[in-house]
Amino acid sequence: MASQGRLALSALFLGMGLFGVMATDGQLFAGPLGKLLRAIAGGSEEAVVLIGGPVPFKYKYTGIGFVDAIISHWTAFVAALIDDPELRWNTWALYIESMGQFCVGWGLLLLECRRAGNRGLAVSWAGTLGVVFQAISWAFSLPLYFGLHLLTSPISKLESKGGRITGEAAKLLFVDLWDLALMPISLTLGTLIPTLFMSLPSLFSSIGHYSWIAFWIPFGPWTVIAMDLFKSVANSTVGALGPKDAKGRATTPGKGFYVAVSTVYQFNMAVSVLTHLPFMATSVLPGPLRSALIYAFPGFTSFFTDITFTKTWLPHPFLGQPAIDPLANGPGRFGPLVADFYLFDLYLGNGAMLIWALYLYLQQTGSSPAKAIQTAAKWSFLGGFVAGAFALLWERDELVQESENDAKRK
Template identity: 45%
Template sequence: MAPVGKYALVALLAGMSIFGFRATLGPITTNGLGAVLRDVLDPTTDAALPGAPQPVKTAFTGLKPLDRQLTVLVTFFAALINDPGAGWNVTAFYVWGIAQFTAGWAALVLEGRRSGNRGALVSWVGTVGLLFQNLTWTFAVPLYLGLHLLTSPIAKLGSQGSRKDVGEAARRSLFVYLWDLALIPMAVTLGLVVPTVFMSMPFLFQQSAATHYNWVAFWQAFPLWTVLILDILHNACYYLLGSLSPQDKAGEPTTPGNGFMVAVSGVYEFALTVCAVTHIPLVLLSVLPDFARSALASALPARYTALVSQVTFAATFIPASAPTVDPTNFGPGDLAPLAIHFLQYDLYTGNMAVLLWALYLHVTAAGRPFAKTLEILVFWSVVGGPMAAAIALLWDRDEIVKEGETATPVVVVEAKKTK
């Protein structure tokens, strides 16, 4: 794909950012949800969220501007998580969306750690994460990806030149410290997945209202927690256990490219698993024909009847037509549709941006026939959704690190200590 294609994609990503911003934050000012959030912030009102633990907490750090922003974010998620009138379709999309988001976050963390991005703006994924937490995923991520295409040497990798030249350029740009590759899934799990579980299921842990809202507030800073955990674990493992050298699947010394692919596969497998284990059952349930849905509902305990009947494709994955709420008169089930409507545009637009970016990198760098690219795209979109397709394309693209390298094991990146 010529440079013209890159600039066209950058322009498209900028347009997607603007569209996503308008489709998410724009309606909040008119659909009533913004007014509900403002009422919770207003100390002169006695605003409450029906069904949410009471009282709603509005003080977390003692810093008024930060507490105001945290209260807005916490109230938004409380309106989604704690709305007792929300249907199972809301819960299903929330689970699906969190899984797609987790995989996307893992991919961004991996990208920021690549040697070609080290020290550049695109390596500041923690900062980018905090930005999209406050300015939406759909606004910040397309801009980040556009910056990546314009500034990262990774976006310049191509199939021109000899296999050796292509492989050497890829190895210089794509490599990641081996301890980072081993620890990214753990850092994402501890920094994002665990806080998500605690904030989403307070009933399992018998949380008080204050504890629940503290967990929701803590979750908002998951980009910071992920990066800190990764740095701490990396340094601890390096100094306690020594450095690592490339190894094949059998644990034997191998070439840098093959060793990198063995190590990075753990990150990609983690992301694809998170996508697939949520996407497959939820999408299959959502597209069941009526006769199969009725049969399944009759075979399950009665408490699951609503789950089977409510999780349809249209109700779960298709954005509703401009839902609204009266901020002065609303009850259980009224706020969750507005929050889900926001998240649908947020995730669909942001995830599509990631997929287009990964598709560009695969087409320009991997040197695969387009039929192979299309096969990966279609298969993983069906199995794991758009983020799984993006992850699979990036994984296949990374195979170019093995191009033209010698068969003799060479220690690079980090040298293993001998004892």
């Protein structure tokens, strides 16, 4: 039954990935914004003005023509949202949500790539995955990654026995302690800081602004490079990192792993909640409370009226983007199209992540579906789908410590 479940979910993820690429790249390239982006990649300054970006635009990054054209295309895509002078609060809310979810989602993928059970398999190629999801889309690459994980990773085949995973099987979940220690700082340097800098164009010249966007685009590979570099230095200067408990005392491998991985979970879930909850809470405010806030803070009237659940969190229907003539429209029209792209990215990519985590949780912990759904729903509300996935995997990883305790008792 478990193998049939993995096959069924893999087929579902394949379908989600195919739909995801049509809903993101398909809509983008067939729509009016895609027309402008292709013109920008070809060197058009007029198209840069139409999307609202500052000029001069930066066209050269590597000196390789076709590579620079691709970078220019995606740099202008992000700029169409960030630099839109008429962007409304609801779209900014979605942008902040998206950046937080991408960072945290990448943290989960990086954690899974580094597990001992995936070593040497395609699902451990973090750098390659980071290139694929930025070159195509999050909504395409994540479902396919999780489908491949279910078909090839020995971790996906682990099953609990009375709510426990045996000691040998639990070793598949281990991650090198240096990787766990360095993951938060690597995510901060490789993802969060570039995101912050590219989101503040007023701090830089137009060339500096576009350089930061271009630097952010491959945030996945940057994070991997930073972590591997830090790890190489740490291993050569300090040596292997021994397992320690929460108070810094030497402990057993299982307890040391659980303490270290808990730090990764805490960091990522804090980022997901901080970037998700304030805007989600505002978007579902009841009418009377919204009116009271407008009365109390009249200067924020547009904020409280723009951010509603339907305006912020529901994308246009698939292939239902509004008709826009790029030559007759300018700033204020294209930022929402980028927001639609990100909505499909988040719902399909992170939705697949949550389903995958739910499957592993149910199979490997022996918990009831009701408890699993309750945990996933609570944390998804607080921090988005990725927080729900992290919460489930965090409880699952506790089995590493419990299996060690079981072995001692025997």
